[in-house]
Amino acid sequence: MENNIKMNKLETILTPIANRLGNQRHLRAISSGMMFALPFIVIGSFFMIFANPPINMEMYNPATAGIGLRFLAAWKTFALDHIGHIMLPYDLTMGLFSVYATFGMSHFLAKEYHLDAPAAGFISVAAFMMVATKVIEGQLSMEYLGTNGLFVAIIISLLSVEVTRLFSQERYQIKMHESVPPAVMSFLNSLLPLVANIILIYGVSLVLFKATGLLLPEWIMSILTPAVNVANSLWGYILIVTFGNILWLIGINGPSIIFSIIFTIGITNTGENASLLSAGQSAMSAMNLQMFRIAIMGGSGxxxxxxxxxxxSKVKYLRTLGKVSAIPVISGINEPLIFGTPIAFNPIYAIPFLVCPIINLIVAYYAQVWGIISKGFIVDPSFTPFFAQAYLSSLDWRNVAFVLGLVLLNVFIYYPFFKIHEKQILQNEMKAL
Incomplete structure (x- = not known):
């Protein structure tokens, strides 16, 4: 009874906020545009996992390996030999995610304004490409065309449609004799919005590049990157991880900003632990790569x-999204959930998304310090299922049981917020009948 009262109070606070934000046309366009691009993330993530089988070849000894390890070693060898072919679908799906999202977001916003949605979508893509990439030795840089450029994609999508909307007003339309085919008129009237977008958006980008030497995405990321010296401590680490997760909540790929900091800390301390163990001593640092894996266990949040x-779930959409996202999420790739549920721009999930990693890191840190689990001393492969990473980091089955326990803890944390979201969807479905 008491839990129901608390959930009702929480729902009373969060539901009006969520409804108001959900009815805002720009946020609705962002959400719909992300959903439009979601299949590209799901498919791309499978190829990333296939290219990174869960085995550390430095630890592999064919003379003592069993059939399972031999299979994984053969898989790893095959993946390395054909990495270009295997990763091409990833590069052209998730690697271009911001391009697809730009089209989707601008397309849906243009529909809200009753504009020519496909034309507005392609104008936005052209504007985004001009500010988010550059030609290096005759090749187009893709660095900010994937999830790294998503925040810029959101800005350009919304801004571009507003510019297109302005120059699509009646007073800017070209008028010709009615005998002129509609296709010709549509072509002529799309020129002014396109030119206006290029002059405004690309022009600002050129001025910025001239002043700073940075592309627009680089400039934005340089502002967002924490300008502090990171202490190699639990609370400093939590602060950085939380900062990255806050960015995800507003659609920015936070891990891409904080990755180099927390990964470097993990790699360095894992190496120190390995050196101590090889010298017959005990591993000392709890701030090892295992902490990084727990911070992104199942992806951010x-x-x-x-x-x-x-x-x-009782909601078919949520069950279906869960099924198609299961393998990527188990391997630490959770963009399908962030943009599909959605978690980004959704105040209902903000609290558990921030709280779960904090609790996981605190519990994991003291579990290592108190000897409940082993300290990580192996640099395990990325994009490996979380339970396999838990074992490979320290070759201790206690660590596997520990992370499974963390998952159950996270279920309890997410539960009340998930039920509120699920109830909202069910109510909307009933209203639509």
């Missing part, structure tokens, strides 16, 4: 708990 709830 500890979303493995949310995934389990979605798989049992």
């Amino acid at each position: 500890g979303t493995l708990g949310l995934l389990l709830l979605m798989l049992r």
Whole structure:
């Protein structure tokens, strides 16, 4: 009874905020545009996993390996030999995610304004490409065409449609004799919005590049990157991880900003632990790569708990999204949940998305310090299922049981917020009948 009262109070606070934000046309266009691009993330993530089988070849000894390790070693060898072919679908799906999202977001916003949605979408893509990439030795740089450029994609999509809307007003339309085919008139009237977008958006980008030497995405990321010296401590680490997760909540790929900081800390301390063990001493640092893996266990926000709830949801859409996202999320790739649920721009999930990693890191840190689990001393492969990473980091099955326990803890944290979201969807479905 008491839990129901608390959930009702929480729902009373969060539901009006969510409804107001959900009815805002720009946020609605962002959400719909992300959903439009979602299949590209899902498919791309599978190829990334296939290219990175869960085995550390430095630890592999064919003379003592069993059939399972031999299979993984053969898989790894095959992946390395054909990495270009395997990763091409990834490069052209997730690697171009911001391009697809730009078209989707601008297309849906243009529909809100009753504009020519496909034309507005392609104008936005052209504007985004001009500010988010550059030609290096005759080749187009793709650095900010994937999720790294998503924040810029959101800005350009919304701004471009507003410019197109302005120059699509009646007073700017070219008028000709009615005998002129509609296709010709549509072509002529699309020229002014396109030119206006190029002059305004690309012009600002050129001025910025001249002043700073940075592309627009580089400039924005340089502002967002924490300008502090990071202490190699639990609370400093939590601060950085939380900062990255806050960025995800507003559609910015936070891990891309904080990755180099927390990954470097993890790699350095894992190497120190390995050196101590090889010298017959005990591993000392709890701030090793294992902490990084736990920070992104199931992707940012500890979303493995949310995934389990979605798989049992009463809402068909959430169950389906959970099923198609399961393998990527288990391997630490959770963009399908962030943009598909959605978690980004959704105040209902903000609290558990921020709280779960904080609790996971605190518990993991002291579990290592108190000897409940082993300290990580192996640099395990990326994009490996979380339970395999838990074992490979320290070759201790206690670590596997530990991370499974964290997942259950995260289920309990996400549960009340998930039920509010699920109830909202069910109510909307009933109203639509």
